[in-house]
Amino acid sequence: MKRISERISFLEPDPSSDRPLLGYVRGTRLSLAFDAGASCRHVRLFYSELEGEGLPLPSLTVISHYHWDHSYGIAAINGLSIAGRGTYDHLLEDMKAPKERIYASSIADDYDFLRKEYSCPEEISIRLPDIICNGSLMIGLGDASAWIFHSESPHTDDSTLLYVPEDGVLFLGDAASGEISSASDLETGGSYDREKTMALMESIRRIGPLYVVESHAGAISVEEELDYLRSRLGS
Numbered sequence: 001m002k003r004i005s006e007r008i009s010f011l012e013p014d015p016s017s018d019r020p021l022l023g024y025v026r027g028t029r030l031s032l033a034f035d036a037g038a039s040c041r042h043v044r045l046f047y048s049e050l051e052g053e054g055l056p057l058p059s060l061t062v063i064s065h066y067h068w069d070h071s072y073g074i075a076a077i078n079g080l081s082i083a084g085r086g087t088y089d090h091l092l093e094d095m096k097a098p099k100e101r102i103y104a105s106s107i108a109d110d111y112d113f114l115r116k117e118y119s120c121p122e123e124i125s126i127r128l129p130d131i132i133c134n135g136s137l138m139i140g141l142g143d144a145s146a147w148i149f150h151s152e153s154p155h156t157d158d159s160t161l162l163y164v165p166e167d168g169v170l171f172l173g174d175a176a177s178g179e180i181s182s183a184s185d186l187e188t189g190g191s192y193d194r195e196k197t198m199a200l201m202e203s204i205r206r207i208g209p210l211y212v213v214e215s216h217a218g219a220i221s222v223e224e225e226l227d228y229l230r231s232r233l234g235s
């Protein structure tokens with residue numbers, strides 16, 4: 001686990017499997033996770049790290065967006081999951097789709113990772129989120145609070161962000177990544193819709209966090225994040 005502040009840490013992302021980081025906020029009354037991860041095995045690894053550090057398992061897990069590497073772990077989490085309406089709807093579509101089709105999806109590079117995570121289609125287990133956040137939700141964790149809210153993003157239409165004001169930490173999920181719609185997008189970082197990128201930059205500026213946390217990279221400074229997004233405007 002990598003620590004960002006006294007009460008916030010994360011299981012590090014793994015570029016070899018494309019697993020994103022899993023965030024953790026320890027409140028005096030409730031603990032909360034950011035993202036359920038790619039699979040039951042990913043959740044078990046996260047929870048064993050928490051137990052190793054004597055930390056309570058999260059009562060709540062916020063899902064950043066519907067992509068499988070962030071959401072398919074819901075089936076194995078402790079407590080309840082929270083997601084935006086769009087994430088719920090996307091996961092409902094995934095649930096209805098034949099698992100063989102998910103397994104053999106055409107974005108080859110990304111789904112190579114899925115095929116590494118799951119040895120066969122039957123291993124995939126999708127569960128819908130328990131609580132729908134329609135726009136914005138504030139949860140008291142005891143000595144800290146969790147602000148969960150929808151944001152425009154160039155990556156997907158269902159980005160949910162988490163801000164912990166007491167620590168000045170903003171979890172972005174993949175919201176600062178581009179839209180990935182083909183294998184070549186994975187190499188270039190995807191396409192950045194100008195309006196959506198500017199809306200995300202404005203959200204970050206308005207909140208004014210100390211750090212932002214990107215799911216496949218880790219914690220970076222706000223200036224670094226805004227510089228990057230500015231460089232990708234309209235690309």
Ligand SMILES: [Fe+2]
Nearest residue numbers: 065067155174
């Ligand atoms: Fe994603």
